[in-house]
Amino acid sequence: MKAARATLDPKVDTRPCDTPRIADVLKEANAAQLVRGMRLNTETHTLLPKNVGNVLNCSSCHLNAGTVADGSPYVGVSAFFPSYAPRAGREITLEDRINGCFLRSMNGKPLAKDGDDMKAMVAYFDWMKRETKPEDKAEGRGVGKISQAIKPDTENGARVYAAQCAVCHGSNGEGIKDAAGAFVYPPLWGNQSFNIGAGMARTYTAAAFVKRNMPIGFHGGFPLGQGGLTDQEAVDVAEYFSHMPRPDFAPKVNDWPKDKKPADARY
Structure with a gap:
């Protein structure tokens, strides 16, 4: 499923951010794990009450289960880990990055790195990676940029x-x-x-x-x-x-x- 439409309407995002059709996880051998990983993104505080200290879900920031360009999408992201994180001052894994969100955005506690829930989340990310390689540029990755020369009022x-x-x-x-x-x-x-x-x-x-x-x-x-x-x-x-x-x-x-x-x- 493409996150863009072939149209001349200026209100429609036509950038080449291409996301898989989430229903296609059902075709995979590990479909149950992938569905769990997707649900952990959209129902995080309900499914993981011991790890989430507020009422947010991953999808509060990673829109539509991580499929929206500039809405913190997951498309291709796991290809870029391990990677150096300035905030941590060291190289971190994808599991570290996920737990960073649990500690900060969720104001909660980290998942066990070898636990089934962490494995399900990583599997979902890896499924969204598809053919992306570490040297590639993932269109729409992150949330974009805005000039820090703009002073807030x-x-x-x-x-x-x-x-x-x-x-x-x-x-x-x-x-x-x-x-x-x-x-x-x-x-x-x-x-x-x-x-x-x-x-x-x-x-x-x-x-x-x-x-x-x-x-x-x-x-x-x-x-x-x-x-x-x-x-x-x-x-x-x-x-x-x-x-x-x-x-x-x-x-x-x-x-x-x-x-x-x-x-x-x-x-």
């Missing part, structure tokens, strides 16, 4: 949040639940959101994600109708919500032991 960020974000994430960043009490849209701050050690707690990382992926349903673009904010608005609203109260991350003292700390780090 937090007051405008509050206005943008109220006008464009609160309808899904709540007026106080608390998220939105359905009638059964399950979260439809995740909280952006408070005790049930990511901690200050998460990448999304950094203004310009959050701004790049917001610029390309939020608000969802803003127009008719494919696949989620996302986008619509200017670069300035994205930086403003990212500064606003990323600096709201959220859990601390005690091991932050160990971050960037060798490399320069990013200017927008929360600590």
Whole structure:
């Protein structure tokens, strides 16, 4: 399944980010493991309550189970591990990277590296890798970039949040639940959101994600109708919500032991 359509509509993303059709996992010999890996991404806090300390899922940041360009997709990613991580100051494995998300974005506890759940997540990532090699460029990888020369205006960020974000994430960043009490849209701050050690707690990382992926349903673009904010608005609203109260991350003292700390780090 391609994450782009052959069309002249300027609202539609036509970049060559190609994602597999997730239903095709059922054709694989390890289909049950792959389905488990996919579900662990979309139902993380429900399936792994001992490891997730908030109400987020992997898919809160890795949109559509990791299939959206610039929405932290998994396509090709496992080909680039092991790799050097400046924040850790060492080479890390894919399992290390996954557990980093559990510790930071999930404000929780790491998975056992040799456990079935970790193996299922890695298998799902590897299935999404397909023919990607370490020297390749994976189109749409990460969340994109936004200029750090743009200076945030937090007051405008509050206005943008109220006008464009609160309808899904709540007026106080608390998220939105359905009638059964399950979260439809995740909280952006408070005790049930990511901690200050998460990448999304950094203004310009959050701004790049917001610029390309939020608000969802803003127009008719494919696949989620996302986008619509200017670069300035994205930086403003990212500064606003990323600096709201959220859990601390005690091991932050160990971050960037060798490399320069990013200017927008929360600590």
